[in-house]
Amino acid sequence: MFKVFAFLKRNVRLTHDEYRAGHIGYHSGHSRRMKGMRGYCVNVWANRDLKQALGTLHDQIVRGAPAGFLDQWDGFPCVHFDSNATWIGSSEPEKTRATAEGLAVDPDRTPDDGPYLFDEIPDSGGDFRSHHLRMDEHVMLPVERVEYKQTKLVQFFRRNPAVPENAFRAGVLTRHAPLAAKMKGLNGYIANFRDPDQEAAIRGFYPDGSWRFSAEGRAFSEAFCSLWDGANELWFDSLDAFKAARTDPDIAPEMDALERHLFEAVWLVEVDESVIVMPNRDPAPAFYYR
Secondary structure: OEEEEEEEOEOOOOOHHHHHHHHHHHHHHHHOOOOOOOEEEEEEEOOOOHHHHHOHHHHHHOEOOOOOHHHHOOEEEEEEEOOHHHHHHHHOOOEEEEEOOEEEEOOOOOOOOHHHHEOEOOOOOOOEOEEEEEEEEEEEEOOOOOOOOOEEEEEEEEEOOOOOHHHHHHHHHHHHHHHHOOOOOEEEEEEEEEOOOOOOOOEOOEOOOOHHHOHHHHHHHHHHHOOOOEEEEEEEOOHHHHHHHHOOOOOHHHHHHHHHHHEEEEEEEEEEEEEEEOOOOOOOOOOOOO
16 A cells, blocks of 8 residues: 655645635545545644643653644645555546546546645746655554544654664554554554655656755755654544543553653644545455545
């Protein structure tokens, strides 16, 4: 499975909530039809002050959060495709619009709102700043999506430089994530490592002349990628359920010790998740399916 997080910053003319409405209300209706798509969820950072909501727990479990992190993006769609090749070919049009002549390619399938929705690069002809990053995912607890709005938290982390890369990954996958997956009330847990190749998701997907491959674009991406090495996705019924689970005396002491050992920095972002195309990691059916 080829998974991509795409961090996007809103156009300066929009408020955060206007961006949310524009992305989910219109943009996603077009982009959900990308060829070969196997999953599409849009995560927009929540308006709640998480530090205040978590109280004393916040200072216990958050360390080294980068200043102004949420100023760099408003939302990150998460998309799934079968392979890199399928991702690269996802912009190819498909016949999905029924007409009097039969099924046809929809001439309106490509949204025209990009320059107005996203942070446009001046004099770029409509290109915009973004961070499209391939993620190596590990489903530690399959997500159970209930029929009401859940609380979703994304735990960003940066490796402790004293821990070698191989030992770090092993520590996260064999010690930290299995322990976290035991938290009471957890509805899903996915561990993600950012591909160290910051161009893994854009090479072939965007044209070679894109701003993303310029010296400025690469420096822009490198600065963002230097902040974090991975992100864990957690689903709970409520923030109170997370607080109770994370302070459970059967888990908290070991979790605290592991995070101090493994992570140089670790912080939480609450996001509002909209499931546009339910992720499907099983073999693709032999017919059009969303």
